[in-house]
Amino acid sequence: MMVSTNGMKRIMGMYAKRIGADFVAITKSAQDWWGLEKFRVHPFAQAYERTLYVDADVFLTEETPDLFEVVPAGHVAMHDDWSQLPSFEWVFEERRNILQSQELPMDNSKSVLNTGVVMCDRKHASIWNPLQQGVILADEVGLGKTIEAGLVLCQRWAEKRVGHEQCTAIP
Secondary structure (H helix, E strand, O other): OEEEEOOOHHHHHHHHHHHOOOEEEEOOOOOOOHHHHHHHHHHHHHHOOEEEEEOOOOOOOOOOOOHHHHOOOOOOEEEEOHHHOOOOHHHHHHHHHHHHHOOOOOOOOOOOEEEEEEEEEHHHHHHHOOOOOOOOOOOOOOOOHHHHHHHHHHHHHHOOOOOOOOOOOOO
16 A cells, blocks of 8 residues: 655556556645644554555655665664765764653764655554553564654654653663
8 A cells, every 4th residue: 555645646646556556646735734634644554464655755766766665664664764865964963852852862873864765564553643641662672663653753842842751761
């Protein structure tokens, strides 16, 4: 199943057809803030064995591989934009601001995971679920808890709930 927010529907539909995936375009805004629109993927991620979310500003070409084949089952994957960035100062500044707000040490890793391209299995559908209460992320090593935690923090920040009764534990 391939899901996308509004825009680039024709090209994304052709890509989905080429790789043999169902295609759903989420077209009408339903959230107060545009950054929360992608959380509307949740019911699709629950319904399908695997879901590929592609944001409206992502360009797919005829050379774009079948991401269902590229990403192993059981993993959550996002595109790493690091090699595509013309400059990096803004990345470190944003990280510093977010990490300082949470009193966490600076992370200078050379990775920028783009939540505009996300592949996940049904068992990880919760990454698309808007939180009503708290959340506990726990499973085996390497199944995407760190990515899920990042999405949770982004959502809480967007909802202006970061810092209220929140605990982040990272091994």
